[in-house]
Amino acid sequence: MAPAKKRNVKLANSSQASPKKTKIDLSSKVEGILESRKNANDVFDIFEFLQSEEEKDVVQAVDACGHLFCQLLETRRLYRGKLPEEEEALKGPHSAEDKYHIFMRHRYHSCVEMLLEHLSHELHGVQEVSLCCLMKFAAGQGQHPLEDLDWSQHFSFPVKLLQAVVDRLLSRTADQSLLISRFQEFLEKDDVRYYIMGCIRQNLVRVMDHSKGKDMAAYLNNVFSLMCNISMPKKEAELCNFMLPQEAKHEDWKATKLNEHKRNFEWMWLGLLKYKLPSSMYKKILVILHDSILPHLRTPTLMIDFLTAAYDVGGAISLLALNALFVLMHQHNLDYPDFYKKLYNLLEPSIFHVKYRARFFHLLDLFLTSSHLPLYLVAAFAKRLARLALLAPPTALLILLPFIANLVRRHPSCRVLLHKPGADDEAVEDPFVMEEEEPAQCGALDSSLWEIKTLQRHYHPDVAKAAMLFNTPLSGGEDDINRLLETTTYQLMEKDLKVSSKKVPLEFEGATRLLDADKDVLGRLFCLH
Structure with a gap:
């Protein structure tokens, strides 16, 4: 989502009011903006709260922005089509109504940029409300597209906005697992999940191809957390929960096809596994591979090379690769002639002390x-x-x-x-x-x-x-x-x-002294003088 070039450009001939940092003031400003174009510049007062250092002010401003721009999207008061430069458009021959729509469209982009920045805020409360507001915008754009996209591809779905959200969730430095768990609610929408998988894959290509020599532990943990929160449907009949309204869907829309979901799911995981990952990440993936990944791949045998390489590593990684290899052998006719030989050689004293001992013996x-x-x-x-x-x-x-x-x-x-x-x-x-x-x-x-x-x-x-x-x-x-x-x-x-609460006897005769010379062998061998 491209930011507005200048956020301080104001619409001419509009009134201004001095802001008071109260919830009632923000609500009234939103109502005033929606009632009359003359109050359009009041949006900057809301943005001041949005950039406040106080959590309460930011949360209230996010709610106000969500209400304002969702209404503007619904009533089609944001400019549709390719957005012109703001300064040129406001000085050009456009009508007053078009200038207003262009102005508010630029404000909408500015708001989106600030909310995206808040996804990396130090306060989780600010992150959470910003994420929810951005997804409201995505739903609004899905129902009321701002641009005419190719319906044969995405059916006007707000893919760019989702990609921007994913890019922030997959931070390279900060742990976003808590915010990602909150994002799971939106992944229950079938169309959102379908496009998010593609966004993750694009992010992986963009980040991992330029990460040589860099510490990517935080990034990979975020990627794994987000990918693990994706629950795939088992039947095409389960694809019934969409963010895009029913009447806007087309029978050829890829997001309604289970096979297309599997394609994106497969490309996403293969896109991650083609890179060299730390051993801890391999273990996490192998733990869930047989149950949460293989059943949802179009071609599970594509994992053969990955699994055989993991099985050859030795140690805990080999133990964890067993489950998925067995699934491929049992259900997909994988021919692995040295399977029992390698299994036999995994039997070493270390297997009694590994974390996955129970799984291995099972x-x-x-x-x-x-x-x-x-x-x-x-x-x-x-x-x-x-x-x-x-x-x-x-x-x-x-x-x-x-x-x-x-x-x-x-x-x-x-x-x-x-x-x-x-x-x-x-x-x-x-x-x-x-x-x-x-x-x-x-x-x-x-x-x-x-x-x-x-x-x-x-x-x-x-x-x-x-x-x-x-x-x-x-x-x-x-x-x-x-x-x-x-x-x-x-x-x-x-x-x-x-086993028993009774006292356990240690000797049948009570000891009278340390060394008994008459009865004890030790006493006969050692004499104390």
Whole structure:
């Protein structure tokens, strides 16, 4: 939205009144401006309040401007068409009515510019009322266009105003997440959401292409916050909530087509993902990718390169890429031959301490559910998990042991790992190679799950009890590990402390002195003189 060249140009032969900073005064000035063209210059008094340092004055001025210019838009008292320069128009051969319309149109642009500046105001209250007023203007322009646009493209929708709002929301320095959450209300309008997605994409191209060597953390967080607030419809019948009035819509309008919404949504996300992002941003995107992004893409397989690259990174990013990769494999026939090999190599001691441990084990259980997996692969996973159990904390062990038991239940041929002949009678070298990256060559089938025998003497009684279950024939029903995925150390300690309120005896004979030479070995070995 282009600003007026000179804001101090006043319409000739119009009265002026000295402003008083009260709500009643602003309301009366608005009414006076709407009643007579002679009061047109009173708009400058409202602008003085709009630039005040007092929040209350600014809020009242924003309300006054919203009422004034929405009325002028509705009554078509703003100049329509290409806006001429103000000074030349007021001196030119235009009629008095045209000069008034040109004058008020320039004031409208000046107001929009000041409201856009207020979107970066230090006070959130000023930001919020300014945003709401700008969106009122957008609705007014949608219903009463100021310019004749190409109806085959945008149907006179105020795209320029929306682009200006998006540019301010996507600040490069300030955190605008709070204001963006307020903007979510307007994104519920289907036509607004459609054009906002295009505005975000244009902003990304303009900003990111010139951001080499600059800190873009604040900007990217704002972009992600705004994009996450976009909720896509699932069916075309849901496209029924428009800001543009029903009678103004055309049957070929792109904003009424679900496929066009998906196109904009796809271009918007691909436009972000083509740039190099910080690892924290990748994690945020991967957390929502399978549920909030992939289902709304026209061609979900376009994410293959991004996901395979993320899966190769390792660590938490690889764990988070699993969900979306599984969706592409299961629903879109993605051929990923090394999937289980890479999944196998993700099993490292660090998985017990990452933030997304519960999600990983839920997905791992899902991936190993199929009964068509080869025996060597299931045995490799069971053996690797058992070896990792020797290094795992109790909270992780309470997940791992039922997990391994479920694998044996699903694949009875793996019971040979539990009952290896001669494994308990003599000490032999374990043929399993933990460092081998290929599951088929790790030697799991030639080994046994001796690690579980070791865990039967674990210091934590719950772990020892879970490991002892392997000594009995495993029941046919699988254990529900989902209820164990979120178990924390604090919860385990609370459980142990609440098991019994009775005092726990530490010795069956009370101590009479520090070292008892007659009964205590320590007393016999050490004599105090």
